[in-house]
Amino acid sequence: MSLRISSLDPSEPRASKDCRLCNRRRIKCDRSLPTCKKCDLRSLDCPGYGLRIRWDQGVASRGKLSGKALPIEDSPAVKPGAPIRARTESSLPSQTALESTFQSTQSAPTWSPSPAPTASSSSSSHPSPRASARIAISSLLSPSVPDDNEQSPLPRTPDYTQYNTGFNLNNPHALNIDFRNRPLLPPLRDPCAQQLLNYYDHIVSATFPWIEGPENHWRTVMIPLALECHSLLLALLAMAAEAYHSKHGREWYFQHISGPAQLRNECIQVLAHDLHAEMTDEQTFANVTKSSGILATILALCNLEMIKSDSALWRVHWSAARTITRRWTMPPRSPTSLDYNCRFLVVDAFFYDAFASTTTFDGNTPIPGEVVHPDDVDIFIEYFQLIQQITSAERSRHESGPGGDTADFLRSKISIRQEFEAVRLRNKGFDTLFQLASASRRHDFNAVIDMFHFAGLLYAYQVMLSPRDSEAARQECAETFVECRRQIHSVEGIQHDFVWPLFIVGTEARGHVELQRFIEDELLDAMSQSGWGNCVPALEFLRRFWQTGKDEMPNWMRMAREESKRGYKFLVI
Template sequence: MKKHTDDENSPCCQPQIATENSLAVLHTKQNVELVDRHVRQAAHAVLFQHFNHEVASKLAWLDGPKNPWRTLVLPLAQRSSCLRLSTLGLAAAHMSVVSPQDKSALVQIHRNLRDATLCHLNRQMESELKRGVARCDKITEASVLIEIILTMISLCYAEMFIPNSTRWRLHLSGVRTGFDRYDLANPHEKVISQFFIEELDYLEAFGSISTFSSALRRHRPVSQHATSDDYFKEFTEALYEITVTERTRDNAFRTGKILAGTDMTVWQDKLTRSYDSVCARIDSTPSQDVSLQIGLKSVLKAQYYACLVYSYQALASEAERSVATPPLLDCLYNEIIFMTSWPTESVSHNISFPLFILGTASQLYTEKQVMIERLFTENISATGFSCNSAVLQFLRDFWNATAAGSTQNWIQYARDNEERISPFIVF
């Protein structure tokens, strides 16, 4: 007869029978996890819907069926966990600004999504570096790099929605680094590649305005055809060229080189050709919406005059500037008045740069300052781009510093005070 040992009689060796309580606990835990999953999925659906309806339109010069944030980014986000998280975070960041009643909860949701995105992004970058060492196939490497770069672009825009954040600069630096590793000769995913190159161009053009201590680089697009109905691409490129030229000339001057005067007719002709070309494109595009075409032309004129004024501020002698800019500023002012009175929401968010340039020349005009502050505030409220609060703060500082009648150029003021002034991007 087999004897039972003490070990066999111990509770540990006895078969465990599920009690009613333990089953209840297990069942409750499963229910909680199920509810959490459904709540998370519902929240993500709301955020994707907000991105599709509200955010995508603010990230393009002109919203429409070709908007690449819908046609390119959203489908890719469904396949990439990293890009999906950053897109959701971008939507949450925007919603936190335009939905003040839920601000604190949405800010926390954005932070959680941003942190999760960064964790995924770090893993992706580590994998990409290992693939680079292992010399894996070019198609895989390009696809992963595109995913990484688009994720960082989304992170950059998300920080531009967050009040007082300067992290957009960090993410923009990451975009540049990713771009440096990307092979432009790769024929795969060319449309997506073109899109993120355009986005990098935009971010660098409008983010370099307040940058003086770091080198500026110019990237050549892989194609001259924009991925969306972008009527302002040529002005963005000209804006960046003006900034790069100004920084190059200033660096040369500081090293003791004697500089020849800038032939401003070259820049005037370049900008006028761009203006005429885009006007012809708008006129030749069949549109049922006359109001939209009028609004587009108004924005185009405002961008044109703003770029002309900026070119004189950046590159002309003081004597040339004092003669050329007053009539241009009058035209710019009139166009801004017309733009803001015209009911075309799909293009009215493009007012920031013209408004900024007008502001840099309004230090002696209190009425214009009041109008500019009001329009900037309304624009921030309508678009969610809180980064423009730093732009407005710069203008206030500049106005206060030159209120006594100083004719100091705003570019030199920004350069002299770069360490003190919060970096800003005009968007």
């Protein structure tokens, strides 16, 4: 493999001289920052361009250090402000190595939101995510002793936060955590991690609620809990870094952390320890913060894996979420015994499970709708309690035939429609909870409710009625859904809600080219807006399904079940 110097981006910052490894190899160095790309191509550990300490047995001949051995230091080769490699890292850093890196940092400077730098100040390069943490070089040096002949001090550590650009932190609902004068968990001693948590606060957390507002629990519950729970903090930072990379096409810069891979690996290590303690302790909630932090971390990891289109780890985290939720809510315990934070986490786990269960056929028992505390019944919860019952009925009918366990309302088309209409009416009374500012926004909110209504109704018809008896009703649901979507004035802040109903309507688009094009465009727009790639496997499935004939493949659930047996599983959320 080779690298042409002419192929490098001329706008990227460069070191002022070659790296020492290229010098020894007698080849032209590309001087990329923070490390040489030619070394990376050869899987060599580039030493970088910065401060190098050589220990020598010489002694000082002047000043207060006369007669004492001194380190000999090369003059710095990196321009002030350019990123440098502060340490090397391994693909799976140990807890000890990570802690030593964080602890070697003195006091992290406080970061406050400011106007984003111009594009010319940003860089698309990022420290290579390979090599292991080592103690900062400053901790190896004795305190400096004043001397008349002393050289001028070395440049301060570059401010890496200036390289994280392309966004504005102006969300009026953000918490804007003040990191000064408060104890910080090790990751937050990196000022870039503080900046990243602010990015999560303003931008990433806004993609989780049905409609963004002051009661966004992925902000108001998760962030305060993350300041106390190490594993959750690591998960939120990893998710925010991945979301930034997905949306902007470049890595997030850190000063003392290698990147999201290190954060995720460290998170899983800490979580595994906490899970073992939780599952072996008969007294659940002996430590409420730790218990709630476990489920919060698992849910954050579930969503982290949704950012990439090719990740299958969501199934592992989903299984853990099911286990913890049942442990908290099944007899002898009940949802009524949970505190506010835990109840929110249970509700979110239920939503995730209801979404995931519709497209997965693993034979495992889903989380029942009864886990939701009566006081927590809120927007869309009743819809997904119906959806979960429909999914359970489909699985039961597949295993036991038409006589399988089925909820009463699913026994006829009329009763199905009546149940959904009653839920739609109650959901339209929730708009006051969102402090919607304008009549236009209330109109859009009601249109989203209608989209879920007709998608859910369509799903029920697909499962419970014969294809011939339900064909006209299913076509009506799909057409009305499209009309509801086109009535929305502004999709800002709600476009991520469209994904599941779009998929369900997409399963009715076989043979309808215009509807297929509409579904594709909407799913791609939703991914573009959020920066998450979780719709890609679902869209690929729909494209394969659209190519089948009705005689070959009667319905999408049969195809999804057959592909699941071959290992192809996907999630729509």
